[in-house]
Amino acid sequence: xxxQQALFEYLLRLGDNALILGQRLTEWIGxxxxxxxxxxxxxxxxxxxxxxxxxxxxxxxVEGAGRDEDDLAFQRDVMNFRNVLLVEQPNGHxxxxxxxxxxxxxxxxPLLTALSACTDQSIAGIAAKASKEAAYHRRRSAxxxxxxxxxxxxxxxxxxxxxxxxxxxxxxxFALDEVDHTLRRTGVAADLTAVxxxxxxxxxxTLAGATLVPPQExxxxxxxxQGRHSExxxxxxxxxxxxxxxxxDARW
Amino acid sequence: xxxQFVDTGVERMRCAEELPELERAFxxxxxxxxxxxxxxxxxxxxxxxxxxxxxxxAHSEIVGMLPEGNWLTRAPSLRRKLxxxxxxxxxxxxxxxxYSAAETLGASREALIEALHAGKAKYSSIFNYPTLSWADxxxxxxxxxxxxxxxxxxxxxxxxxxxxxAMVRICKEESFHQRQGYEIMLALCAGSAVQKRMxxxxxxxxxxxxxMMFGPPDxxxxxxxQAMRWKIKRHTNDELRQKFVDxxxxxxxxxxxxxxxxxxxxxxQTGHYDFGAIDWSEFWSVLxxxxxxxxxxxxxRRQAYDEGxxxxxxxxxxxxxxxxxxxxxx
Numbered sequence: 001x002x003x004q005q006a007l008f009e010y011l012l013r014l015g016d017n018a019l020i021l022g023q024r025l026t027e028w029i030g031x032x033x034x035x036x037x038x039x040x041x042x043x044x045x046x047x048x049x050x051x052x053x054x055x056x057x058x059x060x061x062v063e064g065a066g067r068d069e070d071d072l073a074f075q076r077d078v079m080n081f082r083n084v085l086l087v088e089q090p091n092g093h094x095x096x097x098x099x100x101x102x103x104x105x106x107x108x109x110p111l112l113t114a115l116s117a118c119t120d121q122s123i124a125g126i127a128a129k130a131s132k133e134a135a136y137h138r139r140r141s142a143x144x145x146x147x148x149x150x151x152x153x154x155x156x157x158x159x160x161x162x163x164x165x166x167x168x169x170x171x172x173x174f175a176l177d178e179v180d181h182t183l184r185r186t187g188v189a190a191d192l193t194a195v196x197x198x199x200x201x202x203x204x205x206t207l208a209g210a211t212l213v214p215p216q217e218x219x220x221x222x223x224x225x226q227g228r229h230s231e232x233x234x235x236x237x238x239x240x241x242x243x244x245x246x247x248x249d250a251r252w
Numbered sequence: 253x254x255x256q257f258v259d260t261g262v263e264r265m266r267c268a269e270e271l272p273e274l275e276r277a278f279x280x281x282x283x284x285x286x287x288x289x290x291x292x293x294x295x296x297x298x299x300x301x302x303x304x305x306x307x308x309x310a311h312s313e314i315v316g317m318l319p320e321g322n323w324l325t326r327a328p329s330l331r332r333k334l335x336x337x338x339x340x341x342x343x344x345x346x347x348x349x350x351y352s353a354a355e356t357l358g359a360s361r362e363a364l365i366e367a368l369h370a371g372k373a374k375y376s377s378i379f380n381y382p383t384l385s386w387a388d389x390x391x392x393x394x395x396x397x398x399x400x401x402x403x404x405x406x407x408x409x410x411x412x413x414x415x416x417x418a419m420v421r422i423c424k425e426e427s428f429h430q431r432q433g434y435e436i437m438l439a440l441c442a443g444s445a446v447q448k449r450m451x452x453x454x455x456x457x458x459x460x461x462x463x464m465m466f467g468p469p470d471x472x473x474x475x476x477x478q479a480m481r482w483k484i485k486r487h488t489n490d491e492l493r494q495k496f497v498d499x500x501x502x503x504x505x506x507x508x509x510x511x512x513x514x515x516x517x518x519x520x521q522t523g524h525y526d527f528g529a530i531d532w533s534e535f536w537s538v539l540x541x542x543x544x545x546x547x548x549x550x551x552x553r554r555q556a557y558d559e560g561x562x563x564x565x566x567x568x569x570x571x572x573x574x575x576x577x578x579x580x581x582x
Contacts, residue, residue, distance in 0.1 A: 019330075023325060030340075037560075037563075038341070042341035046337055046338060046341070052330065094560065147567050147570040148566050148570075150570055155565070239326055250444055250447055
């Protein structure tokens with residue numbers, strides 16, 4: 001794998017994480033538990049999809065094959081998506097969505113902060129803007145984790161179950177492969193060990209504040225970053241990509 | 253119009269001499285264009301009319317998120333997805349301001365929402381039609397938000413302060429919504445033959461329901477007369493409808509689309525467009541609950557509300573715990 005291929009893969013990981021999680025959040029619009037949450041979910045989705053545009057547009061430039069952000073978002077199939085499995089998991093109930101969001105935000109913020117010091121100026125620029133948004137995302141989702149964990153007996157039990165179910169998807173966030181190794185050598189990729197440290201501290205503190213028990217460490221899912229996804233992603237893409245695929249040459 | 257049929261509770265108009273002193277002073281303020289504020293005295297019928305109108309408007313914003321929300325996950329480009337998402341988010345925001353405006357009149361958001369879910373409160377008939385293609389998102393922005401804007405601009409001068417101020421902000425956003433809708437139509441009409449057909453089909457389906465948005469002809473209506481005297485309403489439904497038709501004809505011409513009304517013709521004497529008869533039986537039927545999507549729309553809203561109850565309860569319980577903890581420490 002050469003540097004350009006690694007960089008393309010790395011940008012797809014960043015862009016696809018934001019895109020797929022943003023797409024999942026838009027599924028809530030019109031169905032959220034309160035008007036304030038309709039607005040909050042839409043806000044986060046707007047930020048994430050906006051970030052995805054930045055990453056995917058740059059990925060297209062790096063690839064040099066003439067693909068733009070929409071080609072990459074709408075014309076790739078499941079095996080070519082590089083998002084982590086966590087973000088494609090279904091919305092479930094609001095607690096499931098909050099747990100998924102928080103586990104991701106707690107990773108996303110330190111990742112973006114690290115990338116804002118990246119030697120690649122384009123990455124540093126997108127990351128600097130995105131990290132400000134991610135700081136707010138993490139604050140909001142952590143507050144919801146605490147509110148639901150320490151709310152009623154029902155919300156506590158539901159949220160504990162959400163964390164237990166999603167926990168096996170957190171290992172992949174920090175798993176290193178050839179893409180990371182290739183880019184670490186030139187100071188492009190973030191140090192995921194340091195990101196993991198901050199993630200772990202934040203999650204431990206938030207779960208304690210929420211009176212939730214940290215799930216048992218054990219077997220972890222993996223594969224999303226290399227294009228081996230769960231069954232969920234195919235349905236997300238089928239819905240998201242329908243129009244550009246049904247009308248191949250149309251401009252919208 | 254987002255509040256198409258507002259009962260003022262008034263059975264006949266009274267002249268100034270018949271009004272009790274407080275009410276005469278109230279009417280004098282309105283006649284001098286002084287805003288009525290929440291703590292001011294107001295006739296009960298005025299208060300209730302406003303609660304009905306503002307809550308119908310709020311419900312319309314919230315139910316109105318559903319037909320467009322139907323295409324959020326399927327928007328054809330990332331840019332279109334972001335624009336539509338921002339628009340639907342604005343509608344949630346409008347709902348919030350409007351419920352807050354209704355709360356200044358002593359109504360509670362929860363009670364208003366429960367009335368909607370129980371089928372007791374109305375919302376605009378337009379949101380009971382389905383969005384079948386992406387072009388419907390364009391048609392809604394262009395026509396539905398365009399019609400809403402024509403109706404709502406005069407409401408910025410409504411006599412009730414909190415409603416008038418909410419409307420100023422809402423109208424600014426609606427104007428952006430209308431432009432995004434028309435821009436979708438422009439792209440479709442400049443596109444392939446299939447896209448153009450999609451645009452024409454959406455116009456065919458949304459045109460007449462859009463005209464119905466202004467409500468039934470109200471020249472004879474006692475409710476319109478009373479609402480106009482209170483300056484809750486500034487123009488009749490027919491005046492606003494005519495304005496909408498006059499505005500839409502050149503816009504459709506520019507798109508090279510055909511409005512589905514063979515009777516539509518410019519009247520050289522009046523300078524306005526004459527148009528065909530509206531099927532009011534369809535309007536009343538949809539308003540009373542028998543439209544293509546009435547049952548689904550309410551069922552969707554109710555389901556979201558019911559499934560979110562444990563979340564709202566948890567947030568309240570947590571807030572109460574925090575209050576107790578703060579009290580223990582202080």
